[in-house]
Amino acid sequence: MDYFFAPGRNHLFVPGPVNIPEPVIRAMNRNNEDFRSPAIPALTRTLLEDVKKIFKTTSGTPFMIPTTGTGAWESALTNTLSPGDRIVSFLIGQFSLLWIDQQQRLNFNVDVIESDWGEGAKLDILASKLAADSAHTIKAICIVHNETATGVTNNLVAVRRILDDYRHPALFLVDGVSSICALDFRMDEWGIDVALTGSQKALSLPTGMGIVCASPKAFEASKTAKSVRVFFDWGDYLKTYKTGTFWPYTPSIHLLYGLRAVLDLIFEEGLDNVIGRHRRLGKATRLAVEAWGLKNCTQREEWFSDTVTAIVVPPYIDSAEIVSRAWKRYNLSLGLGLNKVAGKVFRIGHLGYLNELQLLGCLAGVEMVLKDVGYPVKLGSGVAAASAYLQNNTPMIPSRI
């Protein structure tokens, strides 16, 4: 039942799907249940309440849809917008590209602001567009918080500020797929109207749940949005929220129990500690990259991502060979370079349920692979740089003091 057997654990460092905590695997190890019995609504009720905490919202309404991030995107767009609506969208890498493709195919009028891959969103252009839009033809701003392909984190606070500066009523839609639950994310404080994530990212669950959270303003917009939608329609969910049955169609009971378990772990660790852990692991990874003499694909420090690092390889090396060799020789799963950066970068995902020594094992593996493919890395150099930082900055495990 396992394909391509290898001894020892797989070292999973793609930026999703990520490692599932053992207690979460346990929680999902179960038979099906009748989702119409009182048990599942009782469970769902706790989830709808608690899942808001990871969005840092009290006023938002979450929808836990049996879909992926791509479906969550579609739900965010079709519930709030009408065909032909003008939206501003930032193209900074493969995932923002895919979202824009979806926006166009859903017949929105997409005003794309493109950056070089490795750069963040050009917010100055957004500002000028808003400045020019006194008629408020722009209905929404769509931005990927953390571009998983290039390891670029956009500044959502700045987006909010620009919107506020121009008193622009556009909806603020955010893909938080590789950020929420790992990076600092504050839906209410930052005035985000729709935020979304997928279960297999920082939530450390299997794929299959897209979580979309709608602000009251987004919810208001949904009443007049004319995009065709059924499966992804918030209205159908809201009806069941009112009756307390909670599900317009069958949910994945396994993911509900898994979500319950992972939220319990997150709250036990403390969401801010979770975010701090990601900051620590991100920093350590970047120090290793520097020690190896390699360049971060992310072009400025302000955009450094604490969930994924895209590393540029020298021109004489094919980054796909690094990924392939890591898997074939060391049972290490790294992320490929995608599209424009295919062959040029490889990626280390450092998000989800992960700790310092797991990362150091990965970094040691990357060093060996780099050497394998002919890059003159000094073995141990990246680990040394990372562990010097970690040894100074890792807190004691609270429950064990």
Add this chain to the structure above:
Amino acid sequence: MDYFFAPGRNHLFVPGPVNIPEPVIRAMNRNNEDFRSPAIPALTRTLLEDVKKIFKTTSGTPFMIPTTGTGAWESALTNTLSPGDRIVSFLIGQFSLLWIDQQQRLNFNVDVIESDWGEGAKLDILASKLAADSAHTIKAICIVHNETATGVTNNLVAVRRILDDYRHPALFLVDGVSSICALDFRMDEWGIDVALTGSQKALSLPTGMGIVCASPKAFEASKTAKSVRVFFDWGDYLKTYKTGTFWPYTPSIHLLYGLRAVLDLIFEEGLDNVIGRHRRLGKATRLAVEAWGLKNCTQREEWFSDTVTAIVVPPYIDSAEIVSRAWKRYNLSLGLGLNKVAGKVFRIGHLGYLNELQLLGCLAGVEMVLKDVGYPVKLGSGVAAASAYLQNNTPMIPSRI
């Protein structure tokens, strides 16, 4: 982590989600994996090939979409039809009703042929509509093979014959959610253009995978279908089929491994034996209902369903009370009556990974609940009728002879 604890096993007799076989639970008990490594495509390749067998198709193309049956419906419709297209759809119970609601919201021109709940599709009306449609304005016939709300199985062979009789080119779209892998279903032989099912039904998996299978004709239609679709678009899948990467977005690795395991079990038992087992359990259930002096909601024998039996209770009893009491006293999960038949019927789902003694335990439980709520059942009568049939008709377990 369990809500509303009760000793002993839950007896799960709702018509989905159904019991997951222990080997399948085992197969899904695992960490995430990189779905871009060679392992997942290798696994997917076997699944795409083998899943066709449960549709009995060699020419169809399957899509294993991370969604539910509702999403599978949407995929079937939006990939083959354009807004405004005229379709004929049969309303015979809650699930056909919901599909029709979706069809209407997706802006098709739905020509509804309604039956009383408990009756099958009125195929004579279909015939007259086709007869009158020499212009071929009807683009598709949509039918639910097995209406889960009333336990009615429609005759797909007859639908095909009518289409053939009138040489009508309409697409033939079939919801096989509570039939495929349990009832006799022959996609190629019966000329079905799109067939679909959900993982949590006869496939005995958790919820989360909608499987849609498209005939070459449906696939041809998809090239010109103008319905807006992205997440559910077949085209995106087909591109990845060609490259051998197989997934336009992240699949649920757990469900893939689960599907592999359950297909292995099905093929080990033999698909025809699986269908024979459902026939046997369906018949046994109906014999019990008869022995109890109760009426099957299904009004004619030709429509009897071998996956779910809806049982009409006397007017002085609220069927919801039966369902509630079964759960509260005997840890037995039965199906509620839905919509028009709410309070009037309760349902026994007898599909998926189930055997004779499990069913007899359920029937014994139903008898006790009936007595609890004041119906003068003779305890043991239904079990006696069912087991008389089963004792005569249950084969030896082949692997154990």
Add this chain to the structure above:
Amino acid sequence: MDYFFAPGRNHLFVPGPVNIPEPVIRAMNRNNEDFRSPAIPALTRTLLEDVKKIFKTTSGTPFMIPTTGTGAWESALTNTLSPGDRIVSFLIGQFSLLWIDQQQRLNFNVDVIESDWGEGAKLDILASKLAADSAHTIKAICIVHNETATGVTNNLVAVRRILDDYRHPALFLVDGVSSICALDFRMDEWGIDVALTGSQKALSLPTGMGIVCASPKAFEASKTAKSVRVFFDWGDYLKTYKTGTFWPYTPSIHLLYGLRAVLDLIFEEGLDNVIGRHRRLGKATRLAVEAWGLKNCTQREEWFSDTVTAIVVPPYIDSAEIVSRAWKRYNLSLGLGLNKVAGKVFRIGHLGYLNELQLLGCLAGVEMVLKDVGYPVKLGSGVAAASAYLQNNTPMIPSRI
């Protein structure tokens, strides 16, 4: 990985190993751990405290030994007795026979009091032996509380009374393997000196933990007992209890977590409710046997066991054929007749994590098997008798009211 595949669940009605609750399977679904970290001692500490509750003792000292019931027997004997010591032991069936065999091979001087299989211990003979033993040459009374081979429950209160009547200081050693946690058992109140059980019986765990509980008097005896013992030595455990490390050698971490989970379930249900449930299922089983016109192997009502029922078949039937056929045709696992009653009885185990409908499914299966082998049973008769009783006596599930 499964031998002799069959569709649907296995109906496990041997009197051990019994069904493991799903939450317990989950709790054991884990990697190994360092048993010398603070985590395992912290867990062990709760277990040693809580496991006493299922023995109903506050003064006893439990030992959770990585062994089976046979090893627990050996631990009970070798820690309290010296070679040549005279002990009185009751032979009433296969398991008491095996214990006596062990006693003899451990070089004790065993004074066997034999009963016909199906009868309980002859306590009047014990009384006369004690009466004659003013010199107190009898060092211990060994008795199996519930003889699993014949379904006979001995009266431990009466044994205690006899010992008290004669003010006899003999140790009172009790095999509670198929009783503790299912039948009424009160170590302190009944003055039991050593009580023992195995994890795979009423505790509903996998095999592998023998739990032995020693009274202060037994513990005192262990200081002078000269039987050779190392692996089973209580002294080695006691040393680690004092240091708080708890384990003289590596424990099964999985069984420790499993035990924690199952104790939590037992306390949630309430130990007295657990015992009440066994009483109810035992009674229902016996009513079915009666309805079938078959004889209980247990010869008097006072000895009826609420954990296992041995059923005598007519002379023209081989009971082994019943067991074999149940497994081969209905995926039903029944207990064989052992030794003297081989071929003559088959056994239904009704202990552990089990509820009413599971039992009724089993009884329906037994009826079909009986018919299969030519016994003129009226199908449904046993189920009717059992469910008439259960429908009157099963309480609502407290958490679901």
Add this chain to the structure above:
Amino acid sequence: MDYFFAPGRNHLFVPGPVNIPEPVIRAMNRNNEDFRSPAIPALTRTLLEDVKKIFKTTSGTPFMIPTTGTGAWESALTNTLSPGDRIVSFLIGQFSLLWIDQQQRLNFNVDVIESDWGEGAKLDILASKLAADSAHTIKAICIVHNETATGVTNNLVAVRRILDDYRHPALFLVDGVSSICALDFRMDEWGIDVALTGSQKALSLPTGMGIVCASPKAFEASKTAKSVRVFFDWGDYLKTYKTGTFWPYTPSIHLLYGLRAVLDLIFEEGLDNVIGRHRRLGKATRLAVEAWGLKNCTQREEWFSDTVTAIVVPPYIDSAEIVSRAWKRYNLSLGLGLNKVAGKVFRIGHLGYLNELQLLGCLAGVEMVLKDVGYPVKLGSGVAAASAYLQNNTPMIPSRI
């Protein structure tokens, strides 16, 4: 259900219990079964055959006893020897000490040959004892192949040669607890009479199965051995081997399925590759220790263990503090120094289902802990030394080439 929660995986580097492969955890994720059905004997039959391969024996008879290594010791001794028998036993560390303690408590006349902790067995003394024993009063030689406390591997070939040189008929009993399935071990070729291991060591299973393998000569000896034994008696097993029922008492079905799964993994990797992997990881660990400027507790290269490395810390450091801190800060489980070397050494277990990057993560963690406790380690130095070796010596994963 988890004590002392920490984010990310536990890094388990104690020399047992070790990491369980995910496919093995899966295989054990199941309900109990009737061990008297045909399924368990069929499974057992394959295990008894295949388990011989890990001992490299064709003539031996294995016993898979529900016990621990301590019980396996007891079974080896009591089945082959009689009280008062003279045996020669080597004391070289904590586990040999414990075995000797058991030997003495079982009333053998133990002739102890003691070494300094960190040294191997003094085989010259054995030679002189055998030379002096023309009367063949020595009945057995007991030796621990790999002393887990000090990381010393004894030379079994040399022991055999000495026995042969003196044509001495003493039985050759070997504790292979931390060697079999990890180190080169050849029962037949080396003329070992009883070899034993525990499931939680290199077999990577949970604790609970002691596997003892007896040569024909040992088996012959068992016929006259007078040591008292019941639970551990081979004879009881042999009787069931003849009847094909295989179990004198209830086995742990979970461990049987787990063993089946792990043997499949071992044979898929290839036993010699498994041993080669341990050699590689052992060497890498020792290179790291050297790079850190620390001393291996093992005093000569010939004794270096490829399954565990005991590392001597400078006198100003308490090694227990290292172990404690590793667990409390980095979720890293290291082995304590035991008894004579308590506080002086800490241990890295590198056995079982483990690969290169797991080890490098551990080594990186050890470096940080060393720095934490004030040892002036150069961070990255050990990882660099180990990975330089591993990068040169790790083969491609065969299934992935």
